[in-house]
Every structure is written in C-alpha cells, then in structure tokens.
Amino acid sequence: MIERLAIEGYRSIRSLVVDLAPLTVVTGANGSGKSSLYRALRLLADCGEGRVVASLAAAGGLDAVRWAGPERGSRRGGATEGTVRGGPVSLRLGVATDALGYAIDLGLPVAQRSAFDLDPEIKQEHVFAGTDPRPAGVLVERTRGAARVATNGGWSELARGLHPWASVLDEFAGHAEAAELAGARRMLRGWRFHDAMRTDASAPARHPQVATRAARLDHDGANLAAVLQTAIEAGRDREVARAIDDAFPGSRLRLPMVDGRMRVALEQPRLLRPLDAVELSDGTLQYLLLTAALLSAETPGLIVLNEPERSLHAELVPALAERISRAAGETQVVVVTHHASLAEALGGAAGALRIALEKDAGETVVAGREGLLDQPAWRWPKR
Template identity: 30%
Template sequence: MRIERLRVQGYRSLADVTWEPGALNLLIGPNGSGKSNLLRSLQLLSDAANGHLAEGIRRAGGMVPLLWDGQTSTLAWEIDLASPSGSGHRLTYKLVLERLGASGAYQIELEQLDIASADGELAKTTMKRRGESSRMIGEPALVIQGREIEPAHIRQAETLLAQAPLTNQPASLLTARQYLTDWCIYHDVRVDMESEMRRAQVSRLEKRVEPDGRNLIPVLHTLYTTDRNFKIEIDEAMRAAFGPDFDELLFPPAEDGRVQLRVRWRSLRREQSAADLSDGMLRFLFLITVLASPEPPGLIAIDEPELGLHPSMLPIVAEFAADAADRSQVILTTHSPQFLDRFSNRAECTTVVLWEAGQTVLKRLSAERLRAWLKHYRLGQLWLSGELEDAA
C-alpha cells in the first residue's frame, strides 16, 4: 500500500491541504512554511492507528496548540491508500477530532473506513463511528474475546482502527491498520555525545530503526551480520563517504549481554567506538541503515537528512533514498540546494511548501516547465533563484 491522496485540515499551519505524493517525495520551502508540520500530522495519524492517539496529543500539550490559529475546533484527516501498481481496491480512512469546549481535551467525532474499486467507485463502508456510536457494516461485528463491543467497552479517546482485534475482522480494516502503524517518521534524531546511539545496547534481533534512532546498534548488528547484501551496501557507502581506509563495522560483546558498535580503519591498530565517532559519521550511518533496510516500512519520512553531513555525503544519501523508493514510499524535507541537485533527473518528485495568508500551501512542480529549465540549470539552482515557486 501507499498514500495516493492525503487531506489534512486544522492541524497547526495545515488549515486545509491536499497532497498527492509519489513514491519519492522532496519537500522544500522556507523555514516556518509547514514542512515539519506535515510530517508531524502523519505521525499523529500513525499514533491514532497504533492506539497512542491520547498520548500523542498529550505530548503536544493538548488540542489547543494543535489547532490552526485558534480558528477551528476540529482536526481532520482523509487518506486514500492504494497498491503501488494501482490495481485492486482502494481504501479511504477518515478521522475527525473535535475539541471539547475551551479545554485541551477532545473526542473522536467521526471515524470511517471505505473500500472503493480501482476506478474510485465506492464499494462499501466497513467501519463507521460518529461520536459514541460505532458499527461494522456488512462484515462480522467488532468483537473482543468473542463479544461484540458495546460503546461502554470502547476507549473513547482511541480509534476503533486501533482497538479492533486481529481475528474476525474485515481484511480492509486489518490492512489499513497494518499500513498506518508501519510508518517510520524520523525527526529530532539525536547524534550528540549523550545519544543512545553511542552506547552499548542489549543484543537482540531488530530490523527497523525506531523514530528516535535509539536502537541503531541492534539493527545494524542484526542486518550487518546476517544479510550479506546489506553489509556490502553499508561497506560501499562508508568507503564512498570516508575513503578506502574504512575496513568494516564490528560488534564486540560488552557486559550484561550488550553489544557495542566499532569501526575498523585499515590505518589504525585500534577500532573506533561509537562514542568516538563524529556526529556526521553517526548520522550518516543512521541514514543509510534506514534507507538500505531490506524490509522497509510502508512509509519512510526523514526531516532534513542533510543536517550535519559534509556535502560530499549528500549524493550517497540521495542515491540510497532513490533506491529505497522502489521498496517504500519516501518523504524527505530539505533546505539543501546541493542535496536537491542530486534529484534533478527526478524533479517531478518535488513539492514546494509555502506560507500564504497565514497557512501552509503545497504545490507540485509543473513538469513541463521544469524540463525546459533543467536543460540549463540544476534543481538546487532553480530553488535558490526562486523560480521553483513560480513553476509550482
């Protein structure tokens, strides 16, 4: 599955935006235009599917700071999901949250899951909830341990999508939940000296880096030592970034069943520990591990991947991102013209994020005008010149 169309209303600067992302997506625009807000709105939707909606809103400080300019009392998402090939049924999931009075609390005003045919014709609604009323339509009843859920048994602050058991449910519901909960959205990833990435970790089988990056070492240990192709990709990327002196990654045991990360250099007698790596090197390892994953999530979103990286590393990250888009839907925000230049041959994947009349506006680039400009300029040059805003 992948996002075919997304509409967000009332979330921070996203008063009312509709976006049709592709497999690979670059979000560009000035500071404060709303790029990070778009990623955070996706994170909150994933939290809702995970059963962590209340926690996500609490972390944000309640409903008040989430609502656009105090002019609305509702947050709403409508997302169309389809297979990358465009065949088969399409799913549309709608979720509307209503602020309760003047407080920071909320209620779920509407939740609905529809199935449509490949041509967009509505086939049926499999789940609908309005306020405290909920039902499954034309499918087995929503049950927990063999009993139909009554309103009193539903956690009103969480979605039905999250609370449905794994058995005796419509395939559409389980597909939507699995896809939305599978997303990995990376922002505010720490690589400083206090980062968990630098510390020995309990040795365990893990194949996916968490949104805060804290389990990078277990994931690297798992994939690097068990997947030959992954090891080759990481080794080649490290040599491309740091030269032929790089030899390999090592994972010696530490106390209490923990494992360390070390880097072996051909010119040094002693391996370099994760605690001694530069911030840029650690961030580079994090990025290529996420993007080279042999079992990626359905959606990978990374906020400003260029942060802390030497310009020579940006083409490598861009190549990994383009390859990852063949296996997953990839969203990257960036402020770097050098990074953007690496996608000049895929300029149609760029979305310009602008701030107009107090709200975020998303504009896809005009492919026809871009083709003419890219005969003479690189994509990053066009952005610096301001021409990309005119092309959108």
C-alpha cells in the same frame, strides 16, 4: 503505497491534500509548514497505535494545535479576509492507498467538568475503499459513539456507546465482519519515522549496547550496531559495505563485540586502528544512523525522514541521496528537507515527486497551486 494525504485544521494548514509517490521530497523555507506536514503524518501513525488523543493532549490539547486562521476567507494582496469562526472546531486527518483509506475527525469535548480537558474527542472515523472517502466507498463508519460496517445487505452495527477517546481501529480490528479495520491499522503501524537522531557526546549509539538481533532502528539510535549486524546477516552485507565506501572511500565498518555488548567502529585508510563510535564526528554518526534506518532487515511500508541532512558535511549529501533513492525502490520514502542540494539530488531519482510548500497570508499551501480546487480530490464526511 500511500497515494494521498489530507490534512485540515492543523497548525498552519487550513486545508491541504497532496498525492505521494514512491519517493516524495517535501521542501520549503523555514516556517513554510514542512514540520506541520511531518507532525500530521506522525499523528496518523499514532491513530494506528491508539494514542492519537494522548499525543494531542501532550501537545497542549486541540486548542494548541488547531488552525488559527479564519474559517473562510480569501487571500488578497497578502492579507487574509474572512469571517470569524462559526463552525465546530475540527482537526481532520486522512490517508489512502489505491485500495484502502482511513480518515479521522477530532474535535473539542462536549462541555463538561473533567480533569482531562486537554483530551480531544474522536467525532468520526471512516475506513473506505479508494483514494477519497466519498460516501459510496465507506466500509466502516464511526460517528461519535456509534459504529457500523457496510455489508452486502446494507449496514451492520458494530457498537454503540464508544468512548470518545477510543478508536474503532483498536476496539474492533479483529472483528470478523470488519477486516478492513485490521488492514487500516496495519497500514498505519507499518510507518517508521526518523527525526533528530541523537549524535551528541552522550548519544546511546556511541556506547556499547547489548548484542541482540534488531530488525529496526530505535528512535534514539541506541541499537545502531545491532541493526547493522542484523542487516548484514540478513544478506545486505554488500549494500552496507557500499554505503560506507560511498561516503568514506576505502573505509570499512567494524562491529566488535565484547562480553555480549556490541559497538560501532570505522576502519579508515592510513589509520593504525579503527575509530570507535565515541570518536566519530556528529556527521559521520548521523550518516551511519541513516544507513541503518534505510537498510534495516525490516522493510516498513513507509519511511519518513525529517531533515536527515542535519550535521552532515556537504560531501556526504550525494551518498545520502543515493541511499534514499535505493531505499525507495523497496519501500515508500518521504523526505522533509530544506537542503537544496539534497532536494535536487532526490528530485532527479526515478519515480520521485517534489512538493514545495510556502506560506500565503499565514496559510501553508503548495507552491504553484491556484487554490483549493487545484488539488487532488478529497471529500471529508460531514458531521
């Protein structure tokens, strides 16, 4: 389970460290920084896939996403006071379980003429033991182009001359002396994100798709029917049936297949025929998509839901909260929401943690904290 998340220098987040629980609910008003936290998690997942540099370039480069406030300062009476930026530009992301953690430090490229000026450079990477990247726990260290691994006798060199866009997670995950790299990459690759799934009239989930086993839901929900059928055949038939009945009492899911293509339909009381996916409301389809994401045959290490309540009628919120709470008994779940009823329902679940974000003089902070000293321990390695 992910125990701790650390973000520094990203969008409205100057410095933020939070502990996570089996079920973590992130709340806050519009503009409080919920999306920044969600996007930071996605960037960490991109590190596991070797595409964090490309993702930042697609967002406009480091200048477009870096912390825009002063490097240092104090908040007094709603106004930020501090000096202008004096240190190097840095975007730092870190995550840790109770056994293994990963941290990355990205910065601006060294001054040179290049067609790829939007690409940030990887300045540092650390894989470490425990929940805090303190020097004594570092297992693998990358500083600019040099990488080394801790051994019983000290340090052993992994490489020199690493490209600034190349991650040690990709380059050396199979190295015999650095098994921790494979563990860190596997951790990051085991996360699943579901955000703004399509429910419009042209949504792929509304139309028949090729019937082939699917252990996870596609980002656009195209394989909805296949994911639900795979879950049913994997022994989750009662859970799927309960999810449908909780939201639509007396209804039954149907997954008809014609010519090798499968679609979703819903059989409802007092109707003479099942309603096809193209006839379902946006909210009904959204609920089915979330059900598939939470009950898929694959059990990911972490599921992150961003505003899952979109398009849902208030009557469906309790059923959704029940699905999320049950899923958190099998895998870690983070829910980002501004829906008060959903947050309250989830906050009462066993093992749940609620993190309320707010803006203080333009900076995203955790509500109720007195300052940086009032947050979990995290020591960023120095450049």
